[in-house]
Amino acid sequence: MIKIAKFGGSSVASAEQFKKVKGIVESDPDRKFVVVSASGKRFSGDNKITDLLLLVNAHITYGVDCTSLLGDIEARYQDIVDELGLKWPLAEKFEAFRKNIKKHSPEYVVSRGEWFTANLMAEYLAMPFVDAADVVVFHHDGSVDMERTAARLKDVMVRKGSFVLPGFYGATVDGQIKLFQRGGGDITGAILARCVDANLYENWTDVSGFLSADPRVVDHPRSIRRITFDEMRELSYMGASVLQEEAIFPVREVNIPIQIKNTNRPADEGTIIRENAEAGEDEHLITGIAGKKDFVSVHIKKAHMSNEVGLVRKTLAIFERYGVSVEHIPTGVDSFGVVVNHDDVRDSIYSIVSDIRKEIAPDDITMVDKLALLSVVGRNMSKRSGTSGKIFGALGEAGINIRMITQSSQEISIIMGVNNEDFDRAIKVIYDRFVRDEVIEPNEK
Template sequence: MIKVAKFGGSSVADAEQFKKVKGIVDADPDRRFVVVSASGRRFAQDNKVTDLLLLVNAHIEYHVDCTALLHEIERRYVDIKEALGLSFPVRERFDDFIDSIHAHSPEFVVSRGEWFTAQLMAEYLEKPFLDARDVIVFHHDGTVDLERTQLRIRDAVQRLGDFVMPGFYGSTVDGSIKLFQRGGGDISGAILARCIDANLYENWTDVSGFLSADPRVVDDPRTIHRITFDEMRELSYMGASVLQEDSIFPVREVGIPIQIKNTNLPEKRGTTISEVAKDGAREHLITGIAGKKDFLAVHVQKAHMSSKVGFVRRALSVFERYGVSVEHIPTGVDSFGVVVSAADVKDNIYAIVHDLQKELEPDSINVVDQLALISVVGRNMSRRAGTSGRVFGVLGEAGINIRMITQSSQEISIIMGVSNADFERAIRCIYDNFVDTEMVDMPRQATLA
């Protein structure tokens, strides 16, 4: 079995965290390949190394001296080296970095956080260091050239065997450093797992997996032990995220599961993201619940709307004209709604309504603000008839008015709009009645798409 273990910034923040990583890697010989982020926060008021390097770039851009800032970053790595008794020449390499910093691109500067972290981790784990610059290949449009990347990674495996690789960056075909978006270390790990045909991609962080509800709203919500990729996307879209969303695609396409684990509590089961249930497993009816406040809905009514070709498209073109992203479009026979973030239209909602009236000549337009969206997510809801009605009934009994209802085409989520004022109470009501209690027996050899 082959496992790729990716450790986030909190897992490599200082020497004590390095020791935890070593304990985790040494405990399982299948963890042959390790990917690390740049050192993260050591305590609440601390700074991530990546943020400090971004600040260095800002200093350089505005011709402000950044010597003290660079020495602060250097000190972080010197402290790790000295505490662990490592030999890697941090001071010399950092001096070289400082001396040539103006000759390098901003992306190169930011990538040094991962580079120094991986160099120290490689020595500490007694594994070879593999520079992501040499194997992760980007097209010039910013997408990853998976074919070239796979060839280079497989060649590295042949040459080096096991290794430690920095995440978050690679290079274009001409050798220039290219960064992923923030959180891209997760993507690096997923690409590595795909390219070496790993059996499991472990993502080690500072939480013990996905929670079934926001702990700021629900006291001690249960951990989701298994979730499908689609469910994770649904919950992440509403803010319940512990994993960079784009990191799922490289491994999902080839059927490699992801496991979210806690570096500080490695004995915890964590969350496994996979499509296939164990034979005869007993699972929760509802996987999780998430939501956000401060949406706005524009309801448009027009008699015989359904017979007017392009009516909804013309409405959406108005929102596109103002650069507004549409969240949901609940529809009826003679009406539809457009749900958007209130922040996206705060300066132009009146202009949008004016253009809709001019473009569509509707019978009426009604704007509803102070709207919160709640997504109830569960791959097993379709297995039990009447689940939606029971959820709505529980909210009704609690005196919570549902302003909007829509359901995903895959039937794994129900999205409801309620007043901002009812948001927390609605989530707790659904959680108490369904999320932590109701179970479903899975049929044998169940495959979840």
């Protein structure tokens, strides 16, 4: 069995965290391939190494001396070296980095956080170090060349048997360093899992998997032991994420499950993410509840709308013209709404409404702001009759007005719009009624 163990920034933030990683890796011989992020925050108020390197780039761009800043970064790594008794020549390597820093691209500079961390971790784990620039191949447009990457990773896998790989970056065939988006170490781990045909992709972080609701809203929400990729996507879209969203695609396409685990509490079960629920598992009605505040809904009404070809497309083209991403489009027979993030239309909403009046000529157009969206997600909701009605009834009993309702085509989520001020209370009502005291049923598949 092959397990890919990816450790996030909080898991490699200090020598003490390095020790936890070593204990986890050595506890399972299947963990032969390790991916690490750059050292993260050691405590509240601390800085992530990646953020410090971004600041270094800013100093260089504006001609500000960054000697002190680089000294702080080196000191972070020196503390790890000293406490763990490592022999890797940090001072020599960092001096070379410092001396030539203005010759390198900003992406190269930022990538050094992962590079230094992985080199130290490789020595500590007594594993070979493999530079991501040598195996993760980018096209010049920023996409990954999966064919070349797979060939290189399989080759180094055969030659070395095990290794530590820095996440977040790779390189083009001519050696130009390229970065993934922030949180890209998760993507590196997923690509590695896919390319070496892993059985499991473990993502180690500082939480014990997904929670069924935001702990800032609900006290001690239930942990989600198992979740499908579709459910995770629905919850992540609404902000309930402990995993970089793009990291699911490389492994999902080849049906490799992901397990979210807590470096600080490795005995916790965590969350398994897979394509489908396994037969025999206990099944909850609702997997999780998530949401966001501050949306705007533009509601357009026009008689015989269904007979007018292209009306919705023309409306959406107006939003596109202003560079606004559309979140949801609830529809009726002679009306439809366009829901967008308030920040995206802060400076353009009245111009958009004016253009809609001119180009669409609606009978009526209204705007609802300070709208919150909450998504109730569960693969089993469609199997149990009356679920939607019970949810709406519970909110009605609590005096919460539902401003909008839409359901995913897969019938695994119900999205409701409520007023911002009702957001927290709506989540608590649904959680208390349908999650906290729920009696789970067996999966009969």
